[in-house]
Each structure stands twice: as C-alpha cells, then as structure tokens.
Amino acid sequence: MAIYPPQGAARKGAAPEPQTLGFLLLEDFTLISLASAIEPLRMANQLAGRELYRWYVMTMDGAPVRASDGMQVTPDASAHAPLRLDWLVVCGGVAPQRSVTPALLTWLQSRQRQLRRIGSVCTGSWALAQAGLLNGYDASIHWECLAAIQEAYPRTAWSTRLFSIDRDRFTASGGTAPLDMMLNLIGRDHGRELSAAISEMFIYERVRGEEDQQRVPLKHVLGTTQPKLLEIVALMEANIEEPIELDELANYVDVSRRQLERLFQRHLHCSPSRYYLKLRLTRARQLLKQTPLPIIEIASACGFVSTPHFSKCYREFFGTPPREDRGETLKIRRLEPAIIPLAGSEPLMQSSSATVALSHARGEPTYASIALG
Known part of the structure; x- marks a missing residue:
C-alpha cells in the first residue's frame, strides 16, 4: 500500500521535506481552535515561499x-x-469524555512511537491523558475541564497556562491559544523572524508565551495595590478540599479579621466567606457536570462535611439541587442528534490542503518574503 507523502531522503541540495501534521477531529470539536492551529502553518508556507508544513484533517x-x-x-x-505523519494534533471540544472510545485510545497508543510530536488543542488533551500519553508531562486544557481532569489523571502536571510545550508534547487550552502555541513551535523550527512575520500578517499584536495564563487573573483586576487580598484569594484557591478558617487566613497575611472583611467588601463586593463558598461550589459544579464522581465524593472534594449541607448550599447558590443539575446535563446529552456518516468510499488526498493553499498563495505579494536557511 502506498504511503503519502512518499518516504525517502530529500535530494542533495534540495530543501528539507515539509513536516506533515495530522489533525484528528473528535465529535463536537471547536472550529476556532482548529483554525487557530492550521492558519499559522498556511502563512508560514506562504511567507517562506515553500512548503514547510503539510497537513491532513482526519477522523477515526x-x-x-x-x-x-x-x-x-x-x-x-x-x-x-x-x-506518514510527523506530528499528530487531537482536536477536542464539548464533552470530550464522550468522544474518547477504546478504538481511539488503542490507535493513539499504537502511533506514538512513529511521531516526532504529539499534541492537542482545546479538550483534545483529555484523549491523550486517557491514553497515558501525558503521564509525567506538563499539559494545558481549557479551564472548564481543569478540575475534572486533575481528579481523573493526576500523573499529569495540569496547568492553567494558555499552552504547554514539554519535550515532544504540546497542548493548548482552546480558543485562540493554539495560534500562540503554533507560532512558538514555528519559531523554534524556523526562527523568530518567521513567527513574528506571521503574527503581523494576522494583525496579532503580541505572541503570547507559555507563561501566559488562561482567564483574567485577579491581580490584573485589582492591580498591584492589594497584595494581601491577592495572597488570601490564592490561599483559598489552593485549599478547596480542606478550607482554611477565616481567622487563620487573616493571620497568614498579618491582618485582622475586620480588615479581611473590609478588603473583600471594598474590592470584591462580598464577604470573604461568601467568596470562598463561591470558589468551592464552582469547583463542585465543574466536577458534577464533567465527571461521574458520586455526589458524596464531590462534596468531600470541595470541603463540605456532609452531603445534605452541600446540597443545601448548592441549591441556594445555583437555584437547583446538584442531583437535578446532573440530571439536566444527562438529559441534554441524550437529546443531542446522532450524526449519520455520509455514504461513500474513504477519502485519501495525495495532495494535502497545504499544497493547494500554497499554490493559491503564489500571487500574493508576501509569497517567499521570508528567506530561510
């Protein structure tokens, strides 16, 4: 059986073979993440005037x-x-657990040794983690799934960073984060000049790095004028399962209980106990909707001493009891329409989408505008 692209060393003096990427789409993948990952590759080819990267979009x-x-x-x-792929990128999206099948896990495990790099965008890292391909690695995932995946796969160092590049693994959290990740990878492969030129073409003001975090950190909301409040909130976020008493929190940062109350009221418009409860219940709701953990275990993991107390707090905060909230999630999943595959033979392109895009770009003024060694 023929293999595309054909194997074999490049001719002497010829440009090196392009890196070939496979983008494996899971059901309900997020289109913005896929586009954010592919478009930098297209523009890299256009600016270089030759095919640095080739890609194929795949489904199982x-x-x-x-x-x-x-x-x-x-x-x-x-x-x-x-x-013959050099890189594999698993593209996830909504409810990644439903898209991960035994066949997918077996396939991922069988391909890992044939690849130079393995990565994911959005929630695709859930599949990689379940296949055991992120054990011992730093990894990123969309913040909505962070609590659930930390519980499910503790052998991975999960991060709130926009993306993580750790040796031969790369994972992006979602949205436009794959754009930053790909620009960083392209910069490593072909230099910062090319990466910067791509960002200019996309009118992208700043290429974010691995140190950039998801969401807007509280310190950016408050500025640098409230270091004690920032420290207290960080302590709360790090102690969800075993909440710290408010008097103890105040002592940690050398303020009185009254000062602590005033700080929260002035800057966060609620009491410290209310803010702490919100953090714990938000974590509980993530676990409730994204994992099959029993409610009693979720209550314990979020610092509640009893299930009835947890249910009472949850109902008062969200307006619905936890069991009903989980039931609605399951009901919505059951009502989702099935996707019927189109009839026909399996498509196989000998010319990748990258080749077509590069051919179309030959008339662009930026074609081959970046000289690579």
Missing part, C-alpha cells in the same frame, strides 16, 4: 464530523489511511 472512520457550532467538516482521510 473517515466520515464527516460536526464541530461544536454545528458545521460539518469532511476530512481528508481516516485515521487508518497510510499517511
């Missing part, structure tokens, strides 16, 4: 798949097509 069975926004994407090939 080669059938079309729907993104989380309802758009249907027809892949180039199935995961079992004879493609």
